[in-house]
Amino acid sequence: MTEPALGTAMLTGGALANGPRLLAPGALANSGVAAPNSGPPVLVIEQPGAGAPPFVIDATPRMPSVVCRARVTGIVPDPTPTTAFDWLIEIIEPQRRGTCASAGVLCGYQEYGRAVVGGSWQPGLAEIRGGEARIRASATVGGTRVEAETRVTIIGTNPSRAAVRALCGGAATDIARIACHESGMEQFGGNGFPKLGPGGDTGIMQLCNPAASCDERWNWKANVDRGIALFNQHKGAARQHLNAHTIDGKWPNDKGMTKEQMLQREAIKRFNGGQYWTWDATNSMWLAQPPGDYTDKVLAASCP
Incomplete structure (x- = not known):
């Protein structure tokens, strides 16, 4: 041949x-x-x-x-x-x-x-x-x-949830909650092929844009590692976004949240797309105006 x-x-x-x-x-x-x-x-x-x-x-x-x-x-x-x-x-x-x-x-x-x-x-x-x-x-x-x-x-083969939580840094981490909400911490569907969302989102972290590589499609650890890296990027962008408007070093907001709580919500929302906080110049404060309830669902997610 x-x-x-x-x-x-x-x-x-x-x-x-x-x-x-x-x-x-x-x-x-x-x-x-x-x-x-x-x-x-x-x-x-x-x-x-x-x-x-x-x-x-x-x-x-x-x-x-x-x-x-x-x-x-x-x-x-x-x-x-x-x-x-x-x-x-x-x-x-x-x-x-x-x-x-x-x-x-x-x-x-x-x-x-x-x-x-x-x-x-x-x-x-x-x-x-x-x-x-x-x-x-x-x-x-x-x-x-x-x-x-x-x-x-x-x-x-899907890893155990305990293994996924460990790679995420623990059950209480934001990335573990995202993994839970996105896929139930499953890399593969019932047919043993990569678990896909409606748009082709892939694996545990449901990677969409940028595209999941071949390693990230079939190696669950690579998929989670990419999700962690993306979340950290979004967290950096979230901090920059909120630092655009401060008063006495604080981020005034309509929910009375701490800076840590505000940053957490902004980063989680950005992982899915969009932003959580919008600046109200008239009242000089950040308003919680997230499109959809993605952030709330992530914060409530539990995969024991």
Whole structure:
């Protein structure tokens, strides 16, 4: 078969973003030669077989062990032990439509094993990726090129809420409350694919704009880390917003809230979009005028 460019990459708009990378876990060996009176060679992928249950990314997160095994049939004696096989695993996450930037990200992974002798191969799976996986093997046997292909699914496992709370810095933190409200602290839906909101918001933190990367779609820790970073950015912007109008070093407001309470509400609202406080120049005070009740829902969220 003719091989495409080799590599591991995030695909955006269907194009490989990174340069090629070749993995060669095996050594070259002579291909099998048909014995007299043998029939035409046929290549069969015995493992994973058709209809195999999904492979599962665990809650660590860590990629599953995918052991591949092929065999040449129709030849006597069996040439499989001395045949050099070329392998490919290609993982693609089906794309979903939505209004979020995250919905426009197409994630994939490719890994090749070249001239792997003996019919067995285990890809390294160096990146946390899931989706529909195509596994292909090919070899030249007695001058005949033979190929076989099988398809499996790789899905994700949700971490425990305790693990999510710990990464957020504790249950009482604003980021933990956001994670609770946004997704129930779940990275994956019932089908084991990234949990998506109506617009394509992704994972525990329901990342929307900027787009969730492929790591942030399949690695729950990366998703939470990005959420924390975004919240801290919004908190800095919230402080700058409120510092635009101070009186005696304070932020006068119509709710009698402390500066800490005001900053908390402004930062939470900005995580979702918009602002919580509006300056009233006539009365020289900040007015609580958030569009919607997102902030209240976050502050009331509880995921024991």
